[in-house]
Amino acid sequence: xxxxxxxxxxxxxxxxxxxxxxxxxxxxxxxxxxxxxxxxxxxxxxxxxxxxxxxxxxxxxxxxxxxxxxxxxxxxxxxxxxxxxxxxxxxxxxxxxxxxxxxxxxxxxxxxxxxxxxxxxxxxxxxxxxxxxxxxxxxxxxxxxxxxxxxxxxxxxxxxxxxxxxxxxxxxxxxxxxxxxxxxxxxxxxxx
Amino acid sequence: xxxxxxxxxxxxxxxxxxxxxxxxxxxxxxxxxxxxxxxxxxxxxxxxxxxxxxxxxxxxxxxxxxxxxxxxxxxxxxxxxxxxxxxxxxxxxxxxxxxxxxxxxxxxxxxxxxxxxxxxxxxxxxxxxxxxxxxxxxxxxxxxxxxxxxxxxxxxxxxxxxxxx
Numbered sequence: 001x002x003x004x005x006x007x008x009x010x011x012x013x014x015x016x017x018x019x020x021x022x023x024x025x026x027x028x029x030x031x032x033x034x035x036x037x038x039x040x041x042x043x044x045x046x047x048x049x050x051x052x053x054x055x056x057x058x059x060x061x062x063x064x065x066x067x068x069x070x071x072x073x074x075x076x077x078x079x080x081x082x083x084x085x086x087x088x089x090x091x092x093x094x095x096x097x098x099x100x101x102x103x104x105x106x107x108x109x110x111x112x113x114x115x116x117x118x119x120x121x122x123x124x125x126x127x128x129x130x131x132x133x134x135x136x137x138x139x140x141x142x143x144x145x146x147x148x149x150x151x152x153x154x155x156x157x158x159x160x161x162x163x164x165x166x167x168x169x170x171x172x173x174x175x176x177x178x179x180x181x182x183x184x185x186x187x188x189x190x191x192x
Numbered sequence: 193x194x195x196x197x198x199x200x201x202x203x204x205x206x207x208x209x210x211x212x213x214x215x216x217x218x219x220x221x222x223x224x225x226x227x228x229x230x231x232x233x234x235x236x237x238x239x240x241x242x243x244x245x246x247x248x249x250x251x252x253x254x255x256x257x258x259x260x261x262x263x264x265x266x267x268x269x270x271x272x273x274x275x276x277x278x279x280x281x282x283x284x285x286x287x288x289x290x291x292x293x294x295x296x297x298x299x300x301x302x303x304x305x306x307x308x309x310x311x312x313x314x315x316x317x318x319x320x321x322x323x324x325x326x327x328x329x330x331x332x333x334x335x336x337x338x339x340x341x342x343x344x345x346x347x348x349x350x351x352x353x354x355x356x357x
């Protein structure tokens with residue numbers, strides 16, 4: 001649910017990073033925060049446990065600058081990945097304009113990816129939304145680790161509808177901006 | 193189309209701002225913010241805070257939502273107001289209609305009683321404005337002519353330049 005303010009000529013849109021626990025959602029946001037110019041970013045908010053696990057969400061506001069006179073802002077959120085934080089995940093999806101699903105490429109996390117994707121469908125359903133209706137990209141993270149699943153297999157299981165997908169190593173920034181650009185452009189295209 | 197349930201037009205924006213400006217003055221608060229339940233800041237008046245307002249708005253919305261869930265667990269529909277007391281600065285949050293949150297920041301120059309009283313009146317006024325805005329959005333067929341191909345092309349160039357290593 002983007003907010004278009006015709007008086008102050010502002011557009012705010014919300015992009016949510018979803019995925020299983022420890023898949024690298026916060027790492028994506030942290031990398032973006034570290035790399036974008038200081039005058040384009042607001043404060044990075046992280047509500048995490050002492051063990052650095054996301055408890056409620058991470059939040060990063062980014063300002064795109066003026067496009068045809070409209071000041072355009074992206075609000076990036078991550079959800080907590082752990083299964084028992086479902087209530088928090090549901091709340092963060094409220095008013096979402098675009099979604100990035102971060103999948104963990106490790107073989108050991110195969111089931112966790114499927115469970116999280118299923119949970120995403122379920123939680124969108126709570127707001128009467130379907131994934132087909134929302135700009136969506138998928139990121140296969142941790143491509144540098146041993147014992148990873150092939151991209152073909154991940155595509156088959158997690159992305160049968162062939163949404164835009166990207167390989168990534170979020171700790172090194174590989175694929176992070178490509179994923180964000182893909183979903184951000186789709187969100188703004190949706191306005192026209 | 194994105195579900196732009198939220199479009200704020202010139203006249204509504206000024207009606208909102210007049211109300212929150214009055215609230216600021218009558219309650220002797222330091223700042224007043226209006227945001228929606230997804231954490232998007234709609235407007236703010238008063239002293240410009242040193243913190244990032246957009247991050248603050250996202251946390252206020254999360255705070256309100258989390259408390260709303262707590263309310264439901266104990267059998268309430270929701271908590272329509274919240275109060276956070278600090279030793280110097282305090283905040284009072286109130287729900288406006290279903291989707292809007294009014295946040296009043298205040299210090300020792302005023303009292304909770306006065307803030308609560310003035311906020312109640314401001315909520316009534318804002319609800320009228322918001323209901324009118326909802327009606328307008330319901331019947332609005334206006335094409336968003338600003339968001340044409342030129343907008344998309346310009347936006348994509350900006351995205352490419354902002355989001356790069």
